[in-house]
Amino acid sequence: MASGGLESKIVEEKSENEKPVNREKTCPLLLRVFCNTGRHNSILQYAAGTVPGNELQIYTWKDATLKELSTLVKEVNPDAKRKGTTLHFALVAPDPTRPNANLRARDLGATISGHKGPDDNKTLAQLKFRIGDFLDIGIFPPTDTMGMDRMERIGMERSMPDRLGMERGIIDRRQNRRGRAY
Template sequence: MAAALESMVVDEKQLPEKPVNREKTCPLLLRVFCNTGRHHNIMDYSRGNVPSNELQIYTWMDATLHARNKGTYFDFSLVTPELRNSGYRMREIGVTCSGQKGADDNKTLAQARFTIGDYLDISITPPNRVQPAIRRTGIRQY
């Protein structure tokens, strides 16, 4: 007798996050590394090193990926320590394009599972350049 297999697709709804009380909550130091048109190589983060173009930002966990300059693409990835070895791993957390609404625009650091000590690697593609690997997010150019 064969058992019936059933599956269900569930649209996961997240509860709205409470806004951070910026009067009472201390900001965290977010170490950001930007590159034009591509992400840094993961080896740039090996052996205690980081890329030389570091930008240090004090922010809170409810900061979003919302982008600015119209037509510019921002491809965000977290660089996190690899627990099994002494290296790092890079994980894409979202893509935004200023002037276009997108699914990742309001994603927060907390929703991306950012933890203090992680790095944020951003590939910035200006409007006059070829778009980053946006096609995986469903935006198509015709």
């Protein structure tokens, strides 16, 4: 009996979004960025067609990296310049699973001023950014990030309403109080 051989092969595919952009010939897109020091903006601030008041407009391309965007934010935001400051990125976009166009936040990664990190070279295209999405950046000075896990820095997931319209944040905050000084 001949056995059918099964062969696997790993192939790195480059989609059209990951090809380098010719910045001389390609028109940049408008990226609407909302920065907040010490926390992210609440997802509720993006409800009903409104946006937070702390908007920064950046003209860039889909091949822009998180580190490149961090540099642009540091140019205009003095809180972000200090060495060791973490800039945590979240994408705010329509929820594809809900037909009534609710927005949801998704963690993209973080950069740390003055340090190299694993998320530095992630591009908007790799992170599935679509034109019209918002970028929400939580700026955490070095003292604010000590002892906090990644989800605590994000802050947005717990403040988003669940399917019943209730806030999940109350239970989550109680569970996260262990081991922290207030």
